[in-house]
Amino acid sequence: MxxxxxxxxxxxxxxxxxxxxxxxxxxxxxxxxxxxxxxxxxxxxxxxxxxxxxxxxxxxxxxxxxxxxxxxxxxxxxxxxxxxxxxxxxxxxxxxxxxxxxxxxxxxxxxxxxxxxxxxxxxxxxxxxxxxxxxxxxxxxxMLMVSVFCGEEPVNTLEDLKSKKLRVWARDQVETFTRLGVSAQIIPQEELYVAMKTGVVDCALYPALYAHTVSLQEVSKYASFLYPMAxxxxxxxxxxxxxxxxxxxxxxxxxxxxxxxxxxxNQYDDDLDREMKAREELVAQGLTWGEDFPEADRALFVDAVTEVWAELAEEAGGNAQGYRERVLEALGR
Missing domain, CATH: 3.40.190.170 (Bacterial extracellular solute-binding protein, family 7)
Incomplete structure (x- = not known):
């Protein structure tokens, strides 16, 4: 068992x-x-x-x-x-x-x-x-909008992110950003505030919608949107x-x-409105919201994460590849 x-x-x-x-x-x-x-x-x-x-x-x-x-x-x-x-x-x-x-x-x-x-x-x-x-x-x-929150200077390109230590929350993200040349490490959300405050990481991947729940705006000065996430x-x-x-x-x-x-x-009609309101509230508390990461960078991210998805399934073995194929079939891909 x-x-x-x-x-x-x-x-x-x-x-x-x-x-x-x-x-x-x-x-x-x-x-x-x-x-x-x-x-x-x-x-x-x-x-x-x-x-x-x-x-x-x-x-x-x-x-x-x-x-x-x-x-x-x-x-x-x-x-x-x-x-x-x-x-x-x-x-x-x-x-x-x-x-x-x-x-x-x-x-x-x-x-x-x-x-x-x-x-x-x-x-x-x-x-x-x-x-x-x-x-x-x-x-x-x-349906979340994932952004990059940084403590000391704005970052809104993958090239700039390569010089930073990035907090993520899952292995697939570590693998994806490593593939893109970015140093990423998993830090649980309950440890995120201290990690940002003490410089363990320079930036953190996090949805703006939930940033206030971990007081991320208190240890970040800048944020920029990177990719949508289901x-x-x-x-x-x-x-x-x-x-x-x-x-x-x-x-x-x-x-x-x-x-x-x-x-x-299981309702998603107002997700974008909630995201925009969350950003406005963070800005009102002193955060500077910067320009989005460029479309070319987002395309690079999608390509990398798609490759990681296939590799993780192959590595996991067992039912993993079958699970991935079932989801892809449902998506019509």
Whole structure:
């Protein structure tokens, strides 16, 4: 079984105090200030209202349970927590095939993304089930506009970026920027503020829409847009054996609340307006918003990330190439 875990993950599991029998802890690694966290609060509230007090879901946001998001496939099947938010892009260490489902930057339009979503959800369900995790709900991620935030001077060309140390959040981004001659390293978002403030990195890749949630405007002076990004949705996971043992009343309440959560978040019409408003608010707080990276640079980025997508799938082996081909077929490529 894939979810055999090491001593570290066992230590994490043992460090979390057991919950009362009727309480289901919901682990959310996102900051409380993220809009997705507010949606999860509503999901929990609606499920609890339907359950009428017989069971209770309790949301723990901002990583307050001390469970690393990269370890979800280790701690969730072992019962360290009853329910957890998961994001495939954080789980590539343990499940390399997940890194080949949606490589960020390869899907650059809402029309394409909507074609891919049903297939992406099917793949997630299959892969997580192999780890002993049931996918019981989803939270859609907006079509994001990814920008480069810098602390000391404006950067809006790949050539200028080559002289900077860049923060990214996923391996595919490291591989892509390395291919473009840029030094990139993964820094978790909870460490991003300090890394920028102390000069561990000069610039950070981040969506303007969420920059305020990590106070990025306090340690950055300049920002410029680089590329649009679609991501696979967040998944709400439960250990499969625990989910199978739950009664139908509980399952129905959770699934109804989860369906409503997905229908609320799987909307993209106002994404651009939200992006522009977020930029305006950052500028009002002292950030200088510069010119976009040129189209030629964006084309170079797309070419590089497309090559990385193919290479990561080949490297991962197993189901990875099949997953990538299924997504490409859905996209009509």
């Amino acid at each position: 894939k979810y055999l875990i090491g001593s570290l993950a066992m230590g994490v599991a043992l460090s979390v105090s057991p919950a009362v029998a009727d309480e289901w802890r919901v682990n959310n690694f996102l900051p409380e200030t993220r809009p997705e966290s507010a949606e999860l609060e509503r999901f929990v509230s609606e499920a609890n209202e339907a359950l009428g007090g017989e069971h209770e879901l309790k949301l723990y946001s901002g990583g307050s349970l001390g469970l690393p998001n990269t370890d979800t496939l280790r701690f969730l099947p072992k019962g360290a927590v009853e329910m957890s938010l998961m994001w495939a892009n954080y789980l590539g260490r343990d499940a390399p095939a997940l890194s080949s489902v949606v490589v960020q930057g390869t899907i650059g339009s809402i029309d394409e993304f909507e074609k891919a979503i049903p297939v992406v959800k099917e793949i997630y369900e299959e892969e997580f089930a192999d780890w002993g995790v049931s996918s019981v709900g989803y939270v859609a991620i907006p 991501s696979g949705p967040y998944v709400i996971g439960v250990a499969s054996d625990r989910w199978e043992a739950a009664d139908d009343t509980f399952k129905n309440a959770v699934m109804k609340a989860a369906d409503d959560l997905w229908n609320r978040t």
